[in-house]
Amino acid sequence: QADTEAFRDKIHVTQQNANATIKMTSASLHDLAGLIGPADKQLRLQSDRLRNEFQEVVKRYSNLQKEVATRQRYSMCKPATAPRTRTSGWGGLEAQREEEEAALIPGLESPQSPVQQQQHLVADLDYENALLAERERRMRQIETDMLDCNQIFKDLATLVHEQGETINSIEGNIESTQINTSQAVDQLRSAAQYQKKYRKKACCLLTLAVIGIAALALVIYFSAR
Known part of the structure; x- marks a missing residue:
């Protein structure tokens, strides 16, 4: 693939889409972890497996x-060198015509006047400045496209820690509710209803996470080709 402006723009768009997919998948994993209860061991194992696969991707x-x-x-x-002869800009057409006449008539030179030389010099400087500005813009774009993967990994590590604290907190609440049998029964019923209600939502988030990881893997595969 040639290094063209269109190809660079394509890389930029691809990286922006991949970055957005990674952030969306990370947020979905966070939401999923918050919906998994201590009794949902199977769902928790699937969530851990997805998180590990996501980290590798x-x-x-x-x-x-x-x-x-x-x-x-x-x-x-x-x-990058600027072309010596231009067909546009200051004095470009006239310089081209003079060179064509010199090629047709042997021994005929096409001397440039001081004004034309100054115009060509200004045009060359403008060309070089435009190249430099474009190069700086591309450099800033490259830095902007770089995903902060360290922050993603920190968020996933925090996710594991928070999930462990949530499980411990739930277990402590269950022990305290056992003091009153009737109250414990009511809370367990409420917990069962809550768990049933949000199990569907957890499954949906799990599906979104799988889709996000698969899409990101495809982006990496086609970008590496």
Whole structure:
């Protein structure tokens, strides 16, 4: 694939979409963990497996993103030379006509006036400044596209810690409710209804997480080709 402006824009859009998918999947995993109760061991195991797979996908994507950024920086650091003769801009058409006449008549030179030389110099400087501005803009875009994977990993680690604290808190509440038998029965019934109500929502979030990871894996696969 040639390193063209269209190809760079395509890479930028692909990375933006992948970053959004990763953030959405991470948020879905957080929501899923908050809905899983201590008795939902099977659902918790599936959530842990998805979280581990998601971490591996993010690591692979991060490595691929660094490789792409390195290649883009290397490509943009190559010196670009401005064309000597232009067919547009200050004095461009006249210079082209003079060169064509010189090619038809042997020995005829096409000297440039000081004004034309100054115009060509200004045009060349404008061209170089435009290249420099575009290069700086692309460099900033590369830095912006880089996903903060460390923050994603911290969020997932916090998710595991919070899930453990939630389980301990629920177990403590169950022990305290056993003091009053009737109150415990009422709370258990309410907990069962709550669990049944949100089990469907947890399954939906689980499905969204699977779809997000699969979509991200496809993005990495096609980007690496």
